[in-house]
Amino acid sequence: MVGKNVVCRVAAAALVVAAMTVTAAVAQEHHRHARHAGMTHGVSSLALLGHEAVQKELALRPDQTDKVHDLLTEVRAEWKQQMQAARGTARGDDNSSGEDRQRRSGENRSGEMRSKFAEISKNVNAKFQSKLTEVLDGPQQARLHEIAIQVAGTHAFQDADVVRQLGLTSQQQEQLAAVRNEFAEKFGELRHEGRQNGETSRQNGEGFNKLHDLRQEELAKSIGVLNPEQQTKFATMQGKPFDLGQLHQAHHRHNSRGNRSTSA
Numbered sequence: 001m002v003g004k005n006v007v008c009r010v011a012a013a014a015l016v017v018a019a020m021t022v023t024a025a026v027a028q029e030h031h032r033h034a035r036h037a038g039m040t041h042g043v044s045s046l047a048l049l050g051h052e053a054v055q056k057e058l059a060l061r062p063d064q065t066d067k068v069h070d071l072l073t074e075v076r077a078e079w080k081q082q083m084q085a086a087r088g089t090a091r092g093d094d095n096s097s098g099e100d101r102q103r104r105s106g107e108n109r110s111g112e113m114r115s116k117f118a119e120i121s122k123n124v125n126a127k128f129q130s131k132l133t134e135v136l137d138g139p140q141q142a143r144l145h146e147i148a149i150q151v152a153g154t155h156a157f158q159d160a161d162v163v164r165q166l167g168l169t170s171q172q173q174e175q176l177a178a179v180r181n182e183f184a185e186k187f188g189e190l191r192h193e194g195r196q197n198g199e200t201s202r203q204n205g206e207g208f209n210k211l212h213d214l215r216q217e218e219l220a221k222s223i224g225v226l227n228p229e230q231q232t233k234f235a236t237m238q239g240k241p242f243d244l245g246q247l248h249q250a251h252h253r254h255n256s257r258g259n260r261s262t263s264a
Helices: 002-028 030-037 052-058 063-092 099-102 106-137 138-158 159-168 170-197 201-204 204-223 228-238 245-263
Strands: none
Touching: 030 138, 052 138, 138 159, 138 170, 138 204, 138 228, 159 228, 170 204
16 A cells, blocks of 8 residues: 555656646746647646645545546556657647757747647546546535636636636636736746746745746736626635645655756
8 A cells, every 4th residue: 555655646746747837837928829729728626636735635535545546547648648649749740941940949849838738738637527526525526626726826717617607708808818918928037037047946946936926916916807796706616725835845846856866
């Protein structure tokens, strides 16, 4: 059992890092890369299920922990398969000249992969949603969804179910898009600043702290677009606050281990 739990935690870390990476990347360059992929972003709960802090919040039983392990194993296999297919498609579709490929191999190409990464997250979440309902009971599913909405932040307002439940008007959705456009530039500036600060910023978590603050600012301005009734409903949909810092810490620990392995 101990070995199985260790494997489960490793799988959890990988999936949580994936979820947080998608959120950060999309937040930084949302509209430019979303247009290229023709996709939307919303609420994704599956990748959060394996995180130890989330499992504790859900009060998983031992038998559920085993089922989570098995489910995450399937999810990782599917994720890997779709990522390999996405990379293969990207290479196969590129019939441009060597000079053009070199030009595209920088920021634009990485942006396309981030968009594909987010799209795959959505696809995998949808594929395994039914199995998730077999593992968790009703209250656990509801709480996991609340946490997922908190993790999604402003991207929750692009989720079809959230749009429907809140009754967002077309005008409100345009206003929310304007807020995302405004903050896309700020996230871009933050990313540029992080590149200039280099390794020190990543090691001390300064970049993640600034990202968190900026996301909170964007969320507050987005919530301001909602009317009082919608704001109350959205607060209810999020449930009681969950310490999202635990997920950022998992991401930071993963990056730190990666940096040590690279320098070793």
